[in-house]
Amino acid sequence: MALAISTGKVDITPPVGSIMAGYGVDTPRVATGVNRPLRARCTIFWDDGWPNAIVTVDTLAFGRSLHINIRDRVAAIGIPQGDFVLSTSHTHSGPATTEKLDPFIAYNANATHRTQISNLSTALADKIVQLVQDTYNATRVPCTLDYKVTTQNWSYNREGMSYRETDVPVLVARNSSGAPLAVLFSYGCHPVAGGSQTLLDPDYPGAAADRIESSTGALAQFILGPCGDQNPDGVFSLSYVDQLGQNLATAVTTAMATPGRALAGPILTGYSTVNLPLDITPTPGNMQVVKNIYQQRQQNYPSGYHRRHAQTMIQQIDSNTFATSVPLPIQVWKLSGAPGLRMVFSGGEVVSGFAVYMRSLYGGSSRLLYSTCCHETLCYIPSDELLRRGESYAGGFDADHPGIAGGSMTVYGYLGHFRGKPTASSPNGVEQIYINAVRSLLGTP
Incomplete structure (x- = not known):
């Protein structure tokens, strides 16, 4: 050629x-x-x-x-x-x-x-x-x-x-x-x-x-x-x-x-977009609990970006406009x-x-x-190993409120961090879905 x-x-x-x-x-x-x-x-x-x-x-x-x-x-x-x-x-x-x-x-x-x-x-x-x-x-x-x-x-x-x-x-x-x-x-x-x-x-x-x-x-x-x-x-x-x-x-x-x-x-090329799931349960009862936590963070957190993130997330909960997955x-x-x-x-x-x-x-x-950091940089892509930790900036959560977004997911503007696979019987999370998408494009080793 x-x-x-x-x-x-x-x-x-x-x-x-x-x-x-x-x-x-x-x-x-x-x-x-x-x-x-x-x-x-x-x-x-x-x-x-x-x-x-x-x-x-x-x-x-x-x-x-x-x-x-x-x-x-x-x-x-x-x-x-x-x-x-x-x-x-x-x-x-x-x-x-x-x-x-x-x-x-x-x-x-x-x-x-x-x-x-x-x-x-x-x-x-x-x-x-x-x-x-x-x-x-x-x-x-x-x-x-x-x-x-x-x-x-x-x-x-x-x-x-x-x-x-x-x-x-x-x-x-x-x-x-x-x-x-x-x-x-x-x-x-x-x-x-x-x-x-x-x-x-x-x-x-x-x-x-x-x-x-x-x-x-x-x-x-x-x-x-x-x-x-x-x-x-x-x-x-x-x-x-x-x-x-x-x-x-x-x-x-x-x-x-x-x-x-x-x-x-x-030169053979392939391109696709994979949807990576956030760990969010969007039921009315749970959303009220999440909103209450964000209201506490807005009032009490020392860092400004955490408070502004909380303010934005409360608005998204009220308008039901929060993302539940990330297209990558x-x-x-x-x-x-x-x-x-x-x-x-x-x-x-x-x-x-x-x-x-x-x-x-x-x-x-x-x-x-x-x-990496090609096309769109919408957030960090963490492994299960990071998601299983008590706190991780790249994993996107803080130790005091692990059920909502923290770390990097605050400045990127999401309601929650990614869904992981903490046990063998858990649904596939970000790690498995991401790896499968990449391997599908790469083909057989």
Whole structure:
């Protein structure tokens, strides 16, 4: 199969004064300047003339409506939904967007702030769609593809579990002379190295991508690995961002210096949306009990985002508008080779245990590239192991009221946490449903 690529890049840095995303605060974090520009990058892999596009964006997350708006408009360009990947770097030093995190709950954004966030989100969507259109129309350069895995070791499990991400997958497109045209690289670690400061910055993914591009001339796209329980192991600061970006860039450029395992077309793709159940019993009697608990939390909790979450949940109970499940998009690409490569592009902040399990089935990172925070980042995706704990931020509940949403599910704006499978006879929960959906797309190991 003849392969070619076209590439594009656009600056998406919002204006100074924009509301920043990523941390629960009582006073909105307002951008006071720019440390490093934010960018969106696009590579279209042309498989015998058929387009398969990956867009990576330096922002925290897309909610469902914004993601679907972009995906539908890209389909109108001529790239079907299974052949279009939308990935966020999940930087916590970028702009807030509509829906997720919930701007009122997480940032205490008032009506004026929310209008600003909405307008910025619309402008961002327009820039992304135009980037895809421009890349679609750009010169197509014949290429080969090769793949290898290198390592970094500065991620640790912040939930205290045994899983620790170290693998750095590197997929390179080269011209006929072997020079790199584009590289897709990944690492499983939260992009929070900059900490809660007020300069716009793409965090370590953008710092690494800029350095790779400067040293190789290839377009560099970062896709986030399974980061839901992984953090950088250091003191957060913008200088720490530079350090990690340099470390990651050096590892990737060193890997790029010699070709890895050859890959080829056809590029086979699949896309589906799975509904993950929340642990909610929506009977009138139970909803009254839940409302009473939220009323207590609204009055007594010390953290502002817990109180605003409680206020919002009371309104949703009264209007019967609360969600009982979460729709999660999952996408898979498959490349041929000896052996080939399967690539998972999952929505949500997926904890690392899922990737560890999937790699054990599908040949490790050399055969399976597992990325998250793609398409829509509607919440964390926890394992049963996390859901069985007495308290877990990624699991989405607090020790004092385990029957209602806590932890991460508050800032994401849900009434309850996910349903687990605490016993063998329990109905399937988030872990089983999520794994089955991914395996259905991946196929037989």
